[in-house]
Amino acid sequence: EVQLVQSGAEVKEPWESLKISCKASGYSFTSFYIAWVRQMPGKGLEWMGIIYPGDSDTRYSPSLQGQVTISADNSISTAYLQWGSLKSSDTAMYYCVRHDPRSGYYFDYWGQGTLVTVSS
């Protein structure tokens, strides 16, 4: 069974750093892309970026380039989303999602979400 299990909710202050995780199981981690999707409170979905663990190819939304870092550790089948300096506007639910490059351009499995709250 394919599963994407995300790390727990985080409460941080502005300027702090943060790294959240997404552990994959039930499939070959290096053969599928993992993307991150943001949902700010009461708002819609926003695609943030994507990584192919097979070769670490990474792409970012032009609007978020430089604000976050996406990475992966193939040894533990885990993808990460990282901030160097959080802002209050980073408060949101973050989902990791899987993309199969062989079958189309959609996201077939979603993690349960990680709620990040940034407040002083």
Add this chain to the structure above:
Amino acid sequence: QSALTQPASVSGSPGQSITISCTGTSSDVGAYSYVSWYQQHPGRAPKLMIYDVSNRPSGVSNRFSGSKSGNTASLTISGLQAEDEADYYCSSYTSRNTWVFGGGTKVTAL
């Protein structure tokens, strides 16, 4: 990159059919047959309902169907049921090798 345009809300009586539109540009919706639709119930993660414009994943009711004409894609829910009440988002692959989502549509069964 601008979000795809969806109506904020659509409603219908149980048993009726409703259609949600999703308008993009020639760089996303109009460029490829890579439009997908996601259903999100309150407090839950989104769920894939339609991919590649009109294909249903295994387990999704055949009451859900998708289509596309030019820069506009559509999701139709036939025989609307109370359980269909949710937010629906369209998404498209883009010519910049990125993805873009729509703003979301709240579906209400009156």
